[in-house]
Structures are given as structure tokens and as C-alpha cells.
Amino acid sequence: MHNENDEDAIMKTWIIPLSMLVLSANVQAAERYAYAKVKQVTPIYETVLVSSAPERVCYPTRQRHDATPTVVGAIIGGAVGHALGHSSSNKKVGMVAGAALGGAIGHDVGRNGYREVCEMRPGTQRRIRELTGYDVTYKYKGELYHTVTQRHPGKRLKVKINVRPAFY
Secondary structure, three states: OOHHHHHHHHHHHHHHHHHHHHHHHHHHHHHEEEOOOOOOEEEEEEEEEEEEOEEEEEEEEEEEOOOHHHHHHHHHHHHHHHHHOOOHHHHHHHHHHHHHHHHHHHHHHHHOOOEEEEEEEOOOOOEEEEEEEEEEEEEOEEEEEEEEEEEOOOOOEEEEEEEEOOOO
């Protein structure tokens, strides 16, 4: 069986909220789009600091001059020259000549000792002007308006027209 209380409950549950929704739909703003004429566009620049990354730089460098190769070369050369001499005077001459030649070779070997040295150089910093947007003045229905855009708008700008009741 149906009673009046059930009908009231249905009305409160469904009909009243549904009618409110229909009424609010009529009150909501209607949106349309139009085009406005662009009057002026001015680029907006900002000065920003740009840093490069630190850099590893390597270059060859001479090792510290060391007398050890010269001395070792002289000793070895003297021993070889002494061993090659047949008589005692030849042994002395051979030893002196071998020591001189060995010392010169040892000196050259020690002098040509290069090694690679690496260091970190700090990055550089510089200031640059960066384009960040556009300051735009446009005209719609005889009125001037102003906005900032990320891209250049061209000769006309798409605008949203929002129409709603005055009592809203």
C-alpha cells in the first residue's frame, strides 16, 4: 500500500533536488569565445645567471729534476767501460768514457720524465637576457584590455566571453 508519507519522502529525496538542479542550470554562466584585435605586444625579458659545470682539465708536466738517473747511468756506464777494457789503461779510459756516456743517457732519461696532472676548474657564470613572455594590449568591443602571454599572440587574441545574469 501507498501512503502519503511515502510520497512526501520521494518528493523530498528526488523532486526537490532535481528542480534545484534545473533552476541552477539556467542561472549558470554561458561561455563563448571571440577574437580581439591585438594593439601592442612588448617582449618581457629577465636577466638570469647561467652557470657552467666544473670542468676537469689535464695537461702534461715535467717531473721535478732528479740527479738519480744521471748518477745511476754514470755508474752503470763506468762499470761496462771498465769491463770492456783489456789493459789497465784501457780499463781506465773505458770506465771514464762509459761513465760519461752512461751519465748523459741517464740525464736524458731523467729529463724526459713527464706525467699528467689533472685539476678541477670551477664553472663560469654569466648573465643572459631571457625572453619570458609578452605584455599584450588588445581591444574588444571598443575597450582596451591587458594581459601577459607565454607566446606571441599574433594579430588577434582568442578571448572567452562569460555571460551570466546580473542578479547572480
